[in-house]
Amino acid sequence: MNNSQINQIKDKAFQYFGIFCTLIGIVLLVIFIGSILIDGLGRIDWNFLTSLPSRKAEKAGILTAWSGSLWIFGLTAIFAIPLGVSAGVYLEEYGKKNWFSNLLEINISNLAGVPSVIYGILGLEIFVRTFKFGGSLLAGSFTLALLILPIIIVATREAVKAVPHSIREAAYGMGASKWQTTYTQVLPAAGGGISTGIILALSRAIGETAPLIIIGALAYVPFVPTSPLDEFTVLPMQIFNWTSRPDHAFVVNAAAGIILLLGITFLLNGIAVYFRNKWQKKVKW
Amino acid sequence: MENTSQKNINNEDQSMSQDTTEKSKVILESKKANVYYGDMHAIKNVNIKMRENSVTAFIGPSGCGKSTFLRTFNRMNDYIDIFRKEGEFYINGKEIYQKDVKVEELRKTVGMVFQKPNPFPKSIYENVAFGLRIQGIKNKSVLDEAVEKSLKQAAIWDEVKDNLKKSALALSGGQQQRICIARALAVEPKVLLMDEPASALDPISTAKIEELIYQLKENYTIVIVTHNMQQAGRVSDRTAFFYIGELIEFGKTKNIFTNPKEELTERYITGRFG
Numbered sequence: 001m002n003n004s005q006i007n008q009i010k011d012k013a014f015q016y017f018g019i020f021c022t023l024i025g026i027v028l029l030v031i032f033i034g035s036i037l038i039d040g041l042g043r044i045d046w047n048f049l050t051s052l053p054s055r056k057a058e059k060a061g062i063l064t065a066w067s068g069s070l071w072i073f074g075l076t077a078i079f080a081i082p083l084g085v086s087a088g089v090y091l092e093e094y095g096k097k098n099w100f101s102n103l104l105e106i107n108i109s110n111l112a113g114v115p116s117v118i119y120g121i122l123g124l125e126i127f128v129r130t131f132k133f134g135g136s137l138l139a140g141s142f143t144l145a146l147l148i149l150p151i152i153i154v155a156t157r158e159a160v161k162a163v164p165h166s167i168r169e170a171a172y173g174m175g176a177s178k179w180q181t182t183y184t185q186v187l188p189a190a191g192g193g194i195s196t197g198i199i200l201a202l203s204r205a206i207g208e209t210a211p212l213i214i215i216g217a218l219a220y221v222p223f224v225p226t227s228p229l230d231e232f233t234v235l236p237m238q239i240f241n242w243t244s245r246p247d248h249a250f251v252v253n254a255a256a257g258i259i260l261l262l263g264i265t266f267l268l269n270g271i272a273v274y275f276r277n278k279w280q281k282k283v284k285w
Numbered sequence: 286m287e288n289t290s291q292k293n294i295n296n297e298d299q300s301m302s303q304d305t306t307e308k309s310k311v312i313l314e315s316k317k318a319n320v321y322y323g324d325m326h327a328i329k330n331v332n333i334k335m336r337e338n339s340v341t342a343f344i345g346p347s348g349c350g351k352s353t354f355l356r357t358f359n360r361m362n363d364y365i366d367i368f369r370k371e372g373e374f375y376i377n378g379k380e381i382y383q384k385d386v387k388v389e390e391l392r393k394t395v396g397m398v399f400q401k402p403n404p405f406p407k408s409i410y411e412n413v414a415f416g417l418r419i420q421g422i423k424n425k426s427v428l429d430e431a432v433e434k435s436l437k438q439a440a441i442w443d444e445v446k447d448n449l450k451k452s453a454l455a456l457s458g459g460q461q462q463r464i465c466i467a468r469a470l471a472v473e474p475k476v477l478l479m480d481e482p483a484s485a486l487d488p489i490s491t492a493k494i495e496e497l498i499y500q501l502k503e504n505y506t507i508v509i510v511t512h513n514m515q516q517a518g519r520v521s522d523r524t525a526f527f528y529i530g531e532l533i534e535f536g537k538t539k540n541i542f543t544n545p546k547e548e549l550t551e552r553y554i555t556g557r558f559g
Binding site (some may be wrong): 094097164166167169170171172173174175176177180184185186189 | 359361364366387390391392393396397399401403404405406415416417418420465468469472
Protein backbone atom coordinates (compact mmCIF):
# COMPACT_ATOMS: atom_id res chain seq x y z
CA MET A 1 0.00 0.00 0.00
CA ASN A 2 1.47 3.30 -0.97
CA ASN A 3 1.12 6.66 0.67
CA SER A 4 -1.76 7.96 -1.40
CA GLN A 5 -3.86 4.87 -0.71
CA ILE A 6 -3.29 5.32 3.01
CA ASN A 7 -4.35 8.93 2.71
CA GLN A 8 -7.49 7.88 0.87
CA ILE A 9 -8.39 5.41 3.59
CA LYS A 10 -7.82 8.04 6.26
CA ASP A 11 -9.98 10.41 4.31
CA LYS A 12 -12.84 7.95 4.02
CA ALA A 13 -12.46 6.90 7.66
CA PHE A 14 -12.81 10.43 8.87
CA GLN A 15 -15.79 10.99 6.63
CA TYR A 16 -17.66 7.99 8.10
CA PHE A 17 -16.63 8.97 11.60
CA GLY A 18 -18.06 12.45 10.97
CA ILE A 19 -21.33 11.03 9.70
CA PHE A 20 -21.53 8.79 12.76
CA CYS A 21 -20.97 11.72 15.14
CA THR A 22 -23.58 13.84 13.40
CA LEU A 23 -26.10 11.00 13.46
CA ILE A 24 -25.71 10.46 17.22
CA GLY A 25 -27.03 13.92 17.87
CA ILE A 26 -29.83 13.73 15.36
CA VAL A 27 -30.95 10.22 16.34
CA LEU A 28 -31.02 11.08 20.04
CA LEU A 29 -33.03 14.22 19.32
CA VAL A 30 -35.51 12.27 17.18
CA ILE A 31 -35.90 9.60 19.86
CA PHE A 32 -36.36 12.22 22.53
CA ILE A 33 -38.92 14.29 20.65
CA GLY A 34 -40.67 11.16 19.39
CA SER A 35 -41.13 9.65 22.84
CA ILE A 36 -42.29 12.98 24.26
CA LEU A 37 -44.79 13.37 21.45
CA ILE A 38 -46.11 9.83 21.91
CA ASP A 39 -46.48 10.35 25.65
CA GLY A 40 -47.79 13.84 25.76
CA LEU A 41 -49.42 14.91 22.51
CA GLY A 42 -52.75 13.28 23.40
CA ARG A 43 -52.81 15.20 26.66
CA ILE A 44 -52.65 18.65 25.10
CA ASP A 45 -56.08 20.15 24.71
CA TRP A 46 -57.80 23.44 25.48
CA ASN A 47 -58.54 22.36 29.04
CA PHE A 48 -54.91 21.49 29.73
CA LEU A 49 -53.79 24.89 28.46
CA THR A 50 -56.37 26.89 30.39
CA SER A 51 -56.62 25.00 33.70
CA LEU A 52 -54.94 25.82 36.96
CA PRO A 53 -52.71 23.19 38.57
CA SER A 54 -54.39 20.46 40.57
CA ARG A 55 -53.53 17.54 42.79
CA LYS A 56 -55.40 15.28 40.38
CA ALA A 57 -53.36 14.60 37.26
CA GLU A 58 -56.27 14.53 34.82
CA LYS A 59 -57.59 17.88 36.08
CA ALA A 60 -54.22 19.60 36.29
CA GLY A 61 -53.56 22.32 33.72
CA ILE A 62 -50.53 24.35 32.74
CA LEU A 63 -52.01 27.85 32.55
CA THR A 64 -50.00 29.31 35.42
CA ALA A 65 -46.77 27.81 34.14
CA TRP A 66 -46.90 29.08 30.57
CA SER A 67 -48.22 32.49 31.55
CA GLY A 68 -45.41 32.70 34.14
CA SER A 69 -42.90 31.76 31.45
CA LEU A 70 -44.20 34.46 29.11
CA TRP A 71 -44.01 37.03 31.93
CA ILE A 72 -40.45 35.99 32.72
CA PHE A 73 -39.54 36.08 29.03
CA GLY A 74 -40.94 39.58 28.55
CA LEU A 75 -39.55 41.11 31.73
CA THR A 76 -36.12 39.54 31.26
CA ALA A 77 -36.02 40.91 27.73
CA ILE A 78 -36.97 44.39 28.93
CA PHE A 79 -34.21 44.41 31.54
CA ALA A 80 -31.45 42.54 29.76
CA ILE A 81 -31.60 43.91 26.21
CA PRO A 82 -31.03 47.64 26.90
CA LEU A 83 -28.39 46.91 29.53
CA GLY A 84 -26.52 44.32 27.50
CA VAL A 85 -26.61 46.19 24.20
CA SER A 86 -25.58 49.49 25.80
CA ALA A 87 -22.72 47.86 27.69
CA GLY A 88 -21.54 46.05 24.57
CA VAL A 89 -21.64 49.22 22.47
CA TYR A 90 -19.85 51.19 25.16
CA LEU A 91 -17.06 48.64 25.48
CA GLU A 92 -16.52 48.42 21.75
CA GLU A 93 -17.09 52.00 20.55
CA TYR A 94 -16.34 54.25 23.49
CA GLY A 95 -14.17 52.40 26.00
CA LYS A 96 -10.43 52.98 25.76
CA LYS A 97 -8.44 49.87 24.97
CA ASN A 98 -6.16 49.30 27.96
CA TRP A 99 -5.38 46.66 30.58
CA PHE A 100 -8.59 47.45 32.45
CA SER A 101 -10.81 46.90 29.43
CA ASN A 102 -8.93 43.67 28.70
CA LEU A 103 -9.59 42.51 32.26
CA LEU A 104 -13.23 43.46 31.89
CA GLU A 105 -13.48 41.56 28.62
CA ILE A 106 -12.02 38.37 30.10
CA ASN A 107 -14.31 38.62 33.09
CA ILE A 108 -17.44 39.12 31.02
CA SER A 109 -16.56 36.10 28.89
CA ASN A 110 -16.01 34.10 32.07
CA LEU A 111 -19.33 35.24 33.51
CA ALA A 112 -21.06 33.65 30.54
CA GLY A 113 -19.74 30.31 31.79
CA VAL A 114 -20.69 30.64 35.47
CA PRO A 115 -23.24 27.96 36.52
CA SER A 116 -26.75 29.37 36.69
CA VAL A 117 -27.18 28.23 40.30
CA ILE A 118 -24.61 30.82 41.31
CA TYR A 119 -26.73 33.53 39.69
CA GLY A 120 -29.67 32.16 41.69
CA ILE A 121 -27.75 32.69 44.94
CA LEU A 122 -26.80 36.19 43.83
CA GLY A 123 -30.43 36.95 42.94
CA LEU A 124 -31.61 35.57 46.27
CA GLU A 125 -29.27 37.84 48.18
CA ILE A 126 -29.73 41.00 46.13
CA PHE A 127 -33.25 40.99 44.75
CA VAL A 128 -35.20 38.76 47.13
CA ARG A 129 -33.59 39.82 50.42
CA THR A 130 -31.95 43.23 49.98
CA PHE A 131 -34.54 44.75 47.64
CA LYS A 132 -37.30 42.67 49.26
CA PHE A 133 -38.93 41.64 45.98
CA GLY A 134 -39.64 38.20 47.48
CA GLY A 135 -40.08 35.25 45.15
CA SER A 136 -41.74 37.50 42.59
CA LEU A 137 -41.58 37.76 38.81
CA LEU A 138 -39.46 40.86 39.29
CA ALA A 139 -36.82 39.03 41.32
CA GLY A 140 -36.88 36.12 38.87
CA SER A 141 -36.50 38.23 35.75
CA PHE A 142 -33.76 40.41 37.27
CA THR A 143 -31.85 37.26 38.15
CA LEU A 144 -32.26 35.79 34.69
CA ALA A 145 -31.35 39.16 33.15
CA LEU A 146 -28.05 39.05 35.04
CA LEU A 147 -27.55 35.49 33.84
CA ILE A 148 -27.93 36.34 30.16
CA LEU A 149 -26.30 39.77 30.28
CA PRO A 150 -22.80 38.46 29.46
CA ILE A 151 -24.12 36.58 26.43
CA ILE A 152 -25.80 39.71 25.07
CA ILE A 153 -22.76 41.88 25.80
CA VAL A 154 -20.37 39.52 24.02
CA ALA A 155 -22.71 39.13 21.03
CA THR A 156 -23.19 42.89 20.78
CA ARG A 157 -19.46 43.52 20.86
CA GLU A 158 -18.84 40.98 18.13
CA ALA A 159 -21.59 42.40 15.95
CA VAL A 160 -20.42 45.99 16.43
CA LYS A 161 -16.83 44.99 15.73
CA ALA A 162 -17.93 43.44 12.43
CA VAL A 163 -19.35 46.73 11.08
CA PRO A 164 -16.87 48.01 8.45
CA HIS A 165 -14.76 50.89 9.66
CA SER A 166 -15.44 52.77 6.43
CA ILE A 167 -19.06 53.31 7.51
CA ARG A 168 -17.93 55.01 10.71
CA GLU A 169 -15.46 57.15 8.77
CA ALA A 170 -18.20 58.19 6.38
CA ALA A 171 -20.41 59.32 9.25
CA TYR A 172 -17.62 61.06 11.15
CA GLY A 173 -16.52 62.72 7.95
CA MET A 174 -19.98 64.24 7.61
CA GLY A 175 -19.68 65.86 11.00
CA ALA A 176 -21.64 63.24 12.92
CA SER A 177 -20.87 62.93 16.61
CA LYS A 178 -19.94 59.59 18.09
CA TRP A 179 -23.47 59.01 19.33
CA GLN A 180 -25.00 59.99 15.98
CA THR A 181 -22.61 57.63 14.20
CA THR A 182 -23.40 54.81 16.60
CA TYR A 183 -27.14 55.36 16.60
CA THR A 184 -27.73 56.05 12.91
CA GLN A 185 -25.15 53.75 11.33
CA VAL A 186 -23.36 51.26 13.57
CA LEU A 187 -26.34 49.95 15.52
CA PRO A 188 -28.57 49.38 12.48
CA ALA A 189 -25.73 47.66 10.66
CA ALA A 190 -24.95 45.48 13.68
CA GLY A 191 -28.64 44.80 14.34
CA GLY A 192 -28.65 41.35 12.76
CA GLY A 193 -25.79 40.07 14.87
CA ILE A 194 -27.07 41.69 18.03
CA SER A 195 -30.52 40.18 17.63
CA THR A 196 -29.02 36.72 17.07
CA GLY A 197 -27.26 37.06 20.42
CA ILE A 198 -30.46 38.24 22.08
CA ILE A 199 -32.41 35.28 20.66
CA LEU A 200 -29.86 32.80 21.98
CA ALA A 201 -29.74 34.50 25.35
CA LEU A 202 -33.51 34.65 25.81
CA SER A 203 -33.89 31.03 24.71
CA ARG A 204 -31.53 30.16 27.50
CA ALA A 205 -33.45 32.27 30.00
CA ILE A 206 -36.78 30.66 29.21
CA GLY A 207 -35.38 27.18 29.83
CA GLU A 208 -33.66 27.98 33.13
CA THR A 209 -34.92 26.36 36.32
CA ALA A 210 -32.14 26.29 38.90
CA PRO A 211 -31.81 30.01 39.64
CA LEU A 212 -35.57 30.35 39.88
CA ILE A 213 -35.79 27.51 42.39
CA ILE A 214 -33.17 29.24 44.49
CA ILE A 215 -34.88 32.60 44.54
CA GLY A 216 -37.99 30.80 45.71
CA ALA A 217 -40.27 30.54 42.72
CA LEU A 218 -43.04 28.14 43.60
CA ALA A 219 -43.87 24.89 41.88
CA TYR A 220 -47.51 25.20 42.87
CA VAL A 221 -49.12 28.55 42.05
CA PRO A 222 -52.91 28.47 41.95
CA PHE A 223 -53.32 31.81 40.13
CA VAL A 224 -52.14 33.58 36.98
CA PRO A 225 -49.68 36.40 37.75
CA THR A 226 -51.14 39.81 36.97
CA SER A 227 -48.28 42.09 38.05
CA PRO A 228 -44.48 41.83 38.20
CA LEU A 229 -44.65 41.58 41.98
CA ASP A 230 -46.75 38.41 41.93
CA GLU A 231 -45.37 35.02 42.76
CA PHE A 232 -45.00 32.69 39.84
CA THR A 233 -43.98 29.40 38.39
CA VAL A 234 -42.53 28.64 34.97
CA LEU A 235 -42.81 25.75 32.54
CA PRO A 236 -39.52 24.03 33.40
CA MET A 237 -40.40 24.07 37.11
CA GLN A 238 -43.87 22.70 36.49
CA ILE A 239 -42.38 19.97 34.34
CA PHE A 240 -39.78 19.16 36.97
CA ASN A 241 -42.48 19.04 39.63
CA TRP A 242 -44.66 16.68 37.61
CA THR A 243 -41.86 14.30 36.67
CA SER A 244 -40.99 13.83 40.34
CA ARG A 245 -44.52 12.53 41.13
CA PRO A 246 -44.94 8.74 41.35
CA ASP A 247 -48.29 8.72 39.49
CA HIS A 248 -47.74 7.93 35.78
CA ALA A 249 -50.52 10.33 34.75
CA PHE A 250 -48.34 13.20 35.95
CA VAL A 251 -45.49 12.00 33.75
CA VAL A 252 -47.87 12.30 30.82
CA ASN A 253 -48.61 15.85 31.97
CA ALA A 254 -44.88 16.51 32.10
CA ALA A 255 -44.47 15.28 28.51
CA ALA A 256 -47.27 17.57 27.41
CA GLY A 257 -45.58 20.42 29.28
CA ILE A 258 -42.29 19.71 27.51
CA ILE A 259 -44.04 19.83 24.14
CA LEU A 260 -45.48 23.20 25.08
CA LEU A 261 -42.11 24.52 26.26
CA LEU A 262 -40.45 23.36 23.05
CA GLY A 263 -43.28 24.86 21.05
CA ILE A 264 -43.02 28.23 22.77
CA THR A 265 -39.24 28.29 22.40
CA PHE A 266 -39.42 27.41 18.70
CA LEU A 267 -42.18 29.96 18.15
CA LEU A 268 -40.33 32.81 19.87
CA ASN A 269 -37.09 31.90 18.10
CA GLY A 270 -38.95 31.70 14.81
CA ILE A 271 -40.41 35.16 15.24
CA ALA A 272 -37.03 36.57 16.23
CA VAL A 273 -35.23 34.88 13.32
CA TYR A 274 -37.88 36.18 10.92
CA PHE A 275 -37.36 39.76 12.04
CA ARG A 276 -33.58 39.36 12.03
CA ASN A 277 -33.58 38.10 8.45
CA LYS A 278 -35.83 40.93 7.37
CA TRP A 279 -33.42 43.34 9.03
CA GLN A 280 -30.29 41.77 7.57
CA LYS A 281 -31.65 41.92 4.06
CA LYS A 282 -31.67 45.70 4.34
CA VAL A 283 -28.01 45.95 5.34
CA LYS A 284 -25.89 44.01 2.89
CA TRP A 285 -22.58 45.08 1.54
CA MET B 286 -0.04 85.84 2.91
CA GLU B 287 -1.11 89.08 1.30
CA ASN B 288 2.33 89.79 -0.05
CA THR B 289 2.63 86.58 -1.96
CA SER B 290 -0.73 86.96 -3.61
CA GLN B 291 0.06 90.54 -4.61
CA LYS B 292 3.27 89.47 -6.20
CA ASN B 293 1.62 86.71 -8.15
CA ILE B 294 -1.08 88.82 -9.70
CA ASN B 295 1.44 90.38 -12.06
CA ASN B 296 2.64 87.04 -13.27
CA GLU B 297 -0.88 86.02 -13.80
CA ASP B 298 -1.78 88.94 -16.04
CA GLN B 299 1.26 88.55 -18.22
CA SER B 300 0.90 84.86 -18.81
CA MET B 301 -2.84 85.12 -19.63
CA SER B 302 -3.17 81.82 -17.85
CA GLN B 303 -6.53 80.17 -17.18
CA ASP B 304 -5.27 79.51 -13.70
CA THR B 305 -6.80 82.27 -11.62
CA THR B 306 -6.09 80.60 -8.32
CA GLU B 307 -3.07 82.74 -7.60
CA LYS B 308 -5.32 85.68 -6.81
CA SER B 309 -7.64 83.94 -4.41
CA LYS B 310 -7.12 83.73 -0.69
CA VAL B 311 -5.49 80.94 1.26
CA ILE B 312 -8.02 78.46 2.63
CA LEU B 313 -5.86 75.59 3.84
CA GLU B 314 -2.52 76.12 5.46
CA SER B 315 -0.07 74.22 7.61
CA LYS B 316 2.87 75.63 9.51
CA LYS B 317 5.70 73.37 10.64
CA ALA B 318 3.35 70.42 10.58
CA ASN B 319 4.66 67.22 12.10
CA VAL B 320 2.67 64.03 12.58
CA TYR B 321 3.69 60.99 14.57
CA TYR B 322 2.15 57.56 14.87
CA GLY B 323 3.74 56.32 18.05
CA ASP B 324 7.45 56.37 17.26
CA MET B 325 6.97 56.77 13.52
CA HIS B 326 7.51 60.25 12.19
CA ALA B 327 4.91 60.28 9.43
CA ILE B 328 4.93 63.96 8.41
CA LYS B 329 8.08 66.03 8.68
CA ASN B 330 7.89 69.78 9.01
CA VAL B 331 5.48 70.51 6.19
CA ASN B 332 4.55 74.09 5.30
CA ILE B 333 1.95 74.47 2.62
CA LYS B 334 -0.73 76.93 1.48
CA MET B 335 -3.71 75.98 -0.64
CA ARG B 336 -5.93 78.59 -2.21
CA GLU B 337 -9.66 78.99 -2.62
CA ASN B 338 -11.31 77.31 -5.62
CA SER B 339 -8.19 75.46 -6.61
CA VAL B 340 -7.44 71.79 -6.96
CA THR B 341 -4.30 70.61 -5.24
CA ALA B 342 -3.00 67.11 -5.86
CA PHE B 343 -0.85 65.23 -3.34
CA ILE B 344 1.35 62.70 -5.07
CA GLY B 345 4.10 60.42 -3.89
CA PRO B 346 4.92 56.76 -3.35
CA SER B 347 2.83 54.59 -0.99
CA GLY B 348 3.43 55.31 2.66
CA CYS B 349 4.82 58.78 2.01
CA GLY B 350 2.25 60.34 4.34
CA LYS B 351 0.03 62.11 1.82
CA SER B 352 -3.19 60.51 3.10
CA THR B 353 -2.15 61.12 6.69
CA PHE B 354 -1.50 64.75 5.90
CA LEU B 355 -4.83 65.10 4.09
CA ARG B 356 -6.67 63.68 7.08
CA THR B 357 -5.17 66.11 9.54
CA PHE B 358 -7.22 68.87 7.87
CA ASN B 359 -10.53 67.44 9.02
CA ARG B 360 -9.04 65.77 12.08
CA MET B 361 -9.90 62.26 10.95
CA ASN B 362 -6.71 61.04 12.62
CA ASP B 363 -8.10 61.97 16.03
CA TYR B 364 -9.56 58.49 16.39
CA ILE B 365 -6.17 56.83 16.12
CA ASP B 366 -4.84 56.41 19.66
CA ILE B 367 -1.17 56.71 18.75
CA PHE B 368 -1.67 59.78 16.55
CA ARG B 369 0.19 62.91 17.69
CA LYS B 370 0.76 66.20 15.85
CA GLU B 371 2.90 69.26 16.19
CA GLY B 372 2.65 72.58 14.35
CA GLU B 373 -0.41 74.45 13.17
CA PHE B 374 -3.17 73.67 10.72
CA TYR B 375 -5.42 76.44 9.46
CA ILE B 376 -8.73 76.39 7.67
CA ASN B 377 -9.79 79.86 6.55
CA GLY B 378 -7.32 81.40 8.98
CA LYS B 379 -8.57 79.44 11.98
CA GLU B 380 -6.27 76.96 13.75
CA ILE B 381 -8.33 73.77 13.78
CA TYR B 382 -6.67 71.96 16.66
CA GLN B 383 -7.48 74.70 19.17
CA LYS B 384 -9.64 73.69 22.10
CA ASP B 385 -12.62 75.82 21.11
CA VAL B 386 -12.92 74.18 17.70
CA LYS B 387 -15.75 71.65 17.58
CA VAL B 388 -14.60 68.82 15.40
CA GLU B 389 -18.16 68.14 14.17
CA GLU B 390 -18.45 71.74 12.97
CA LEU B 391 -15.04 71.55 11.32
CA ARG B 392 -16.07 68.50 9.31
CA LYS B 393 -19.16 70.28 8.03
CA THR B 394 -16.78 72.85 6.54
CA VAL B 395 -14.27 70.27 5.35
CA GLY B 396 -15.99 67.38 3.61
CA MET B 397 -14.25 64.14 2.75
CA VAL B 398 -14.47 61.50 0.05
CA PHE B 399 -12.74 58.20 0.75
CA GLN B 400 -10.73 55.77 -1.31
CA LYS B 401 -13.32 53.02 -1.30
CA PRO B 402 -16.88 54.18 -1.99
CA ASN B 403 -18.58 53.93 1.41
CA PRO B 404 -22.27 54.73 1.05
CA PHE B 405 -24.43 53.88 4.04
CA PRO B 406 -26.58 50.77 3.64
CA LYS B 407 -29.59 53.02 3.13
CA SER B 408 -31.48 54.56 0.24
CA ILE B 409 -29.80 57.02 -2.11
CA TYR B 410 -31.98 59.78 -0.69
CA GLU B 411 -31.10 58.98 2.92
CA ASN B 412 -27.41 58.85 2.08
CA VAL B 413 -27.40 62.34 0.68
CA ALA B 414 -29.74 63.71 3.35
CA PHE B 415 -27.64 62.27 6.19
CA GLY B 416 -25.52 65.34 6.81
CA LEU B 417 -28.58 67.57 7.05
CA ARG B 418 -30.52 65.12 9.19
CA ILE B 419 -27.80 64.91 11.81
CA GLN B 420 -27.93 68.70 11.98
CA GLY B 421 -31.55 68.32 12.98
CA ILE B 422 -33.13 69.42 9.69
CA LYS B 423 -36.45 67.62 9.26
CA ASN B 424 -38.31 69.85 6.81
CA LYS B 425 -39.01 67.63 3.84
CA SER B 426 -38.92 70.30 1.14
CA VAL B 427 -35.55 71.56 2.42
CA LEU B 428 -34.18 68.02 2.35
CA ASP B 429 -35.68 67.29 -1.07
CA GLU B 430 -34.13 70.41 -2.49
CA ALA B 431 -30.71 69.76 -0.97
CA VAL B 432 -30.71 66.15 -2.17
CA GLU B 433 -31.59 67.14 -5.72
CA LYS B 434 -29.07 69.97 -5.80
CA SER B 435 -26.25 67.80 -4.45
CA LEU B 436 -26.99 64.93 -6.79
CA LYS B 437 -26.98 67.34 -9.71
CA GLN B 438 -23.68 68.84 -8.57
CA ALA B 439 -22.24 65.35 -8.35
CA ALA B 440 -23.43 64.65 -11.90
CA ILE B 441 -25.51 61.63 -10.97
CA TRP B 442 -29.01 63.10 -10.74
CA ASP B 443 -30.09 61.88 -14.16
CA GLU B 444 -29.00 58.34 -13.39
CA VAL B 445 -30.80 58.02 -10.06
CA LYS B 446 -33.66 60.55 -10.03
CA ASP B 447 -36.29 57.86 -10.54
CA ASN B 448 -34.83 55.52 -7.94
CA LEU B 449 -34.07 57.72 -4.95
CA LYS B 450 -35.60 55.11 -2.65
CA LYS B 451 -33.30 52.38 -3.96
CA SER B 452 -30.43 51.20 -1.78
CA ALA B 453 -27.22 53.04 -2.58
CA LEU B 454 -25.41 49.71 -2.36
CA ALA B 455 -27.24 48.48 -5.46
CA LEU B 456 -25.37 51.03 -7.60
CA SER B 457 -22.09 50.46 -9.41
CA GLY B 458 -18.83 51.47 -7.74
CA GLY B 459 -18.51 54.64 -9.79
CA GLN B 460 -22.08 55.66 -9.07
CA GLN B 461 -21.57 54.91 -5.38
CA GLN B 462 -18.56 57.19 -5.31
CA ARG B 463 -20.55 60.01 -6.90
CA ILE B 464 -23.29 59.42 -4.29
CA CYS B 465 -20.58 59.81 -1.65
CA ILE B 466 -19.48 63.05 -3.28
CA ALA B 467 -23.10 64.25 -3.35
CA ARG B 468 -23.41 63.30 0.31
CA ALA B 469 -20.35 65.38 1.15
CA LEU B 470 -21.62 68.34 -0.92
CA ALA B 471 -25.07 68.33 0.69
CA VAL B 472 -23.84 70.15 3.81
CA GLU B 473 -22.19 72.81 1.61
CA PRO B 474 -18.60 72.50 2.78
CA LYS B 475 -15.90 74.95 1.74
CA VAL B 476 -13.25 72.32 1.23
CA LEU B 477 -13.45 68.83 -0.20
CA LEU B 478 -10.72 66.36 0.75
CA MET B 479 -10.50 63.39 -1.62
CA ASP B 480 -8.40 60.42 -0.63
CA GLU B 481 -7.71 58.55 -3.87
CA PRO B 482 -11.36 58.87 -4.91
CA ALA B 483 -10.96 57.00 -8.18
CA SER B 484 -8.46 54.31 -7.29
CA ALA B 485 -11.14 51.64 -6.86
CA LEU B 486 -12.99 52.57 -10.05
CA ASP B 487 -12.90 51.57 -13.71
CA PRO B 488 -11.53 54.02 -16.33
CA ILE B 489 -14.94 55.34 -17.43
CA SER B 490 -16.04 56.03 -13.87
CA THR B 491 -12.66 57.58 -13.19
CA ALA B 492 -13.10 59.94 -16.13
CA LYS B 493 -16.49 60.98 -14.79
CA ILE B 494 -15.05 61.70 -11.34
CA GLU B 495 -12.24 63.75 -12.89
CA GLU B 496 -14.70 65.74 -14.99
CA LEU B 497 -16.69 66.31 -11.81
CA ILE B 498 -13.67 67.57 -9.90
CA TYR B 499 -13.04 70.07 -12.68
CA GLN B 500 -16.59 71.39 -12.37
CA LEU B 501 -16.64 71.42 -8.57
CA LYS B 502 -13.58 73.63 -8.50
CA GLU B 503 -15.81 76.63 -9.23
CA ASN B 504 -17.44 76.40 -5.84
CA TYR B 505 -15.10 74.38 -3.69
CA THR B 506 -11.49 74.10 -2.72
CA ILE B 507 -10.36 70.58 -3.47
CA VAL B 508 -7.42 68.57 -2.25
CA ILE B 509 -6.96 65.19 -3.89
CA VAL B 510 -4.56 62.41 -3.00
CA THR B 511 -3.75 60.28 -6.00
CA HIS B 512 -1.41 57.52 -7.08
CA ASN B 513 -2.19 58.23 -10.67
CA MET B 514 0.21 60.80 -12.09
CA GLN B 515 -1.85 61.40 -15.23
CA GLN B 516 -4.81 62.09 -13.02
CA ALA B 517 -2.89 64.66 -11.00
CA GLY B 518 -1.82 66.23 -14.28
CA ARG B 519 -5.36 66.36 -15.61
CA VAL B 520 -7.32 67.63 -12.63
CA SER B 521 -5.05 69.71 -10.47
CA ASP B 522 -3.84 73.31 -10.57
CA ARG B 523 -1.04 72.66 -8.16
CA THR B 524 0.78 69.53 -7.16
CA ALA B 525 2.58 68.63 -3.96
CA PHE B 526 5.10 65.82 -4.08
CA PHE B 527 5.65 63.97 -0.81
CA TYR B 528 8.45 61.56 -0.08
CA ILE B 529 8.84 59.71 3.24
CA GLY B 530 6.89 62.32 5.14
CA GLU B 531 8.55 65.35 3.59
CA LEU B 532 7.08 67.83 1.17
CA ILE B 533 9.74 67.73 -1.52
CA GLU B 534 8.22 70.08 -4.02
CA PHE B 535 5.06 72.12 -4.35
CA GLY B 536 4.11 74.24 -7.31
CA LYS B 537 1.97 74.65 -10.38
CA THR B 538 1.11 71.27 -11.79
CA LYS B 539 2.43 72.01 -15.28
CA ASN B 540 5.75 73.14 -13.81
CA ILE B 541 6.03 70.09 -11.58
CA PHE B 542 5.38 67.77 -14.48
CA THR B 543 7.37 69.51 -17.19
CA ASN B 544 10.13 71.15 -15.29
CA PRO B 545 10.55 69.83 -11.72
CA LYS B 546 13.16 71.57 -9.62
CA GLU B 547 14.06 68.60 -7.48
CA GLU B 548 15.75 65.52 -8.85
CA LEU B 549 13.62 63.29 -6.58
CA THR B 550 10.44 64.71 -8.11
CA GLU B 551 11.72 64.16 -11.60
CA ARG B 552 12.70 60.60 -10.86
CA TYR B 553 9.27 59.86 -9.38
CA ILE B 554 7.34 61.50 -12.19
CA THR B 555 9.29 59.74 -14.88
CA GLY B 556 8.58 56.46 -13.13
CA ARG B 557 12.10 55.59 -12.12
CA PHE B 558 10.91 54.74 -8.62
CA GLY B 559 7.61 54.70 -6.77
